[in-house]
Amino acid sequence: MAGMTTARAGLNRLNSPVFRLIPRVFFALILMIVVLGVLSPRSVEPSNLLSLIRQGATIGLVAIGQTVVLMSGGLDLSVGSVVILADVLGAQLINGRDENVVPVVLLVLAIGVVIGLVNGLLITRFKVTPFIATLGTNLIVFGAALIYSGGAPRGSIPDSFRFWGNGFVAGVIPTAALVWIGVTLVIALLLARTAYGRQLTAVGSNRRAAFLSGVNDNRVTLLAYVFSALMASAGGLLLVSFIGVGTLEVGTDFLLSSIAAAVIGGTSFEGGRGTIWGTFGGTLFLMVLYSILTVLALPTSGRRIAEGLIILIALALYSRQQE
Amino acid sequence: MNVRKLFVGSALVAAALSLGAVAFAQEDDIVSMQSTNYLTDTTIADPIGEMIETLQFQKEPPYTIGFINWSTANSWTVQIVEEVRDEATLYPQIEEFIIVSSEGDADTQISQIEDMIVRGVDALLLIPVSPDAIVPAVEEAADAGIPVVVFAANVNTDVYVTKLLANPVLFGRAGGDWLMNELECQGSIIVLNGVTGISTSDLRRQGLQDAIEACPDGGEGITILAEEDAAWAYDQGRLATERMLAAYPEIDGVWSQGGAMTQGAIDAFEAAGRDLVPMTGEDNNGFLLAWQERLDDGFRAMSASEPTWQSRVALQAALQILQGIPVNSYYELQVPVIFEDTVDQYVRPEYSDAYWANSRLSQEAADALYLLEEEASS
Structure with missing residues (x-):
């Protein structure tokens, strides 16, 4: 009996929101990898696949935070600016010195927490809609990065810190890939094992019902925005350790990519549903898609149309499976 | 007969007088006397429009000049501002030099132009944020008798007195010609563009x-x-570049239309353990440093630039106009290039990557913007 209960509990866990959707997203991902392999066998060699995971790491971190906010029924438009602020602050304050790395990393993460608190308080206390609140902080944070850097960022990253974004463990496994997988694992477990994870989906699917059943919905929402800004700061730090210098000219669109990764991974735009592993798969899906588009060598216009179509098809298939 | 003689005679006198006035003005030209006059150097600014008479704008100093910059969101525009600020200090005739930035917003720029009209500036330097939205405001300034000098970006009206624009096709062509020469027109290349649909990107690619x-x-x-x-x-x-390297075992050259992208390409080649191939870049210090470090390993590269000191040329044009010296209606700015033999003269290891090496900034101004603090060597 006891054994059966454990087995059932185990099954229930597999059936919990965190794990339920993995196969679907990863099925699409495997299909995409097969397509890439057919088009370009070289691109799916192990070293190139590992490189694909590294390419997704910064977006992946930001997307984890975005996923949690989306699950709570919100939206964080400020992630792109938080990434840039973290990148500029990190480079300028570390300034090539090993001994600055730890204090600066902690400071930049703390600044992320403060930005997240501002977002969260605007939304919970002052009842500003998430769209407007995070749009506003997005502008302010980018303005702060501009003022701080004077438009011409300085500073550099010592090798000890570049290792995280640019280095390899055991000579072959990109450190950034391990960081991303590690963070994904920890956050997925935390959401699965803590009351917060359940409260998040409860608030996201029906805020009033959650409130009536005793969930402090404001606290849940506030924490979601704090976590998102924290992850965006971490993404910015990983980005600057990848680039090696501070820059205002970041080519990656972290806002759109983080939302796309989350939604392809099964997170609902309306809230209440989502998984961290799904977002991991969604981010990798985007990376493989970009490689396929590179290999196809389409003109840019065709590339954009193909990118949009494939994302839409993935979403359409996904929402059909949901019904 | 007499009437006709008188007419011809007075016409001759008038012509001689106006020629004399022009010659006199050019001799006394404060730009030529107090700086280096770039407008007379066709290797810098090629006059391809028509000569414009500017006597109507002639005015005794002191001058109040306005400059509306398009944005300060990257180091290139920051350096544009510092260059012209530096140039303005050369002329005691400029009593006031007002600099504002529109931060990419057309509405902001329109109100800034109107503000300059109200303040009664003697001349206006302008980097348009939009070719169309600001046209009425520029026409308003012209109606108010303010000579407008447009540079760095175009505007779809011709009420300005002169404009100075780099031709992005020439930028792309400079790198393209070099790469074709390196490869002897044989081989496989990869291309890194800016943003397709933005004219600078498309025109450089055309080159x-x-x-x-x-x-x-x-x-x-x-x-x-x-x-x-x-x-x-x-x-x-x-x-x-990483995606391209994964897919293609043989790449013979990289044509990139931006220095930071080329830096990324260099790092991607090295991370993949591939030999470096000839690459084109731009004159940002980060790329030049990466290039110089690899010179001894036989890495071949070049750099083209859209110079930040074009703002100096724009200010000089405004000063010509205020002195009544004719200017051309359209100067095409030429593309300075850096090759292997000159890279050492441009690269500045003590400055940050964001510095644009084809600079005419004073030492102090460049130090203030870009000098790195001494980094720990241990």
């Missing part, structure tokens, strides 16, 4: 196309394996 088609075989020997938009940024330049 590459022209260079390829100028090959003796009409470009038959060149294959473009892959081509991506990388937003002129390191991160996307590197990621795009």
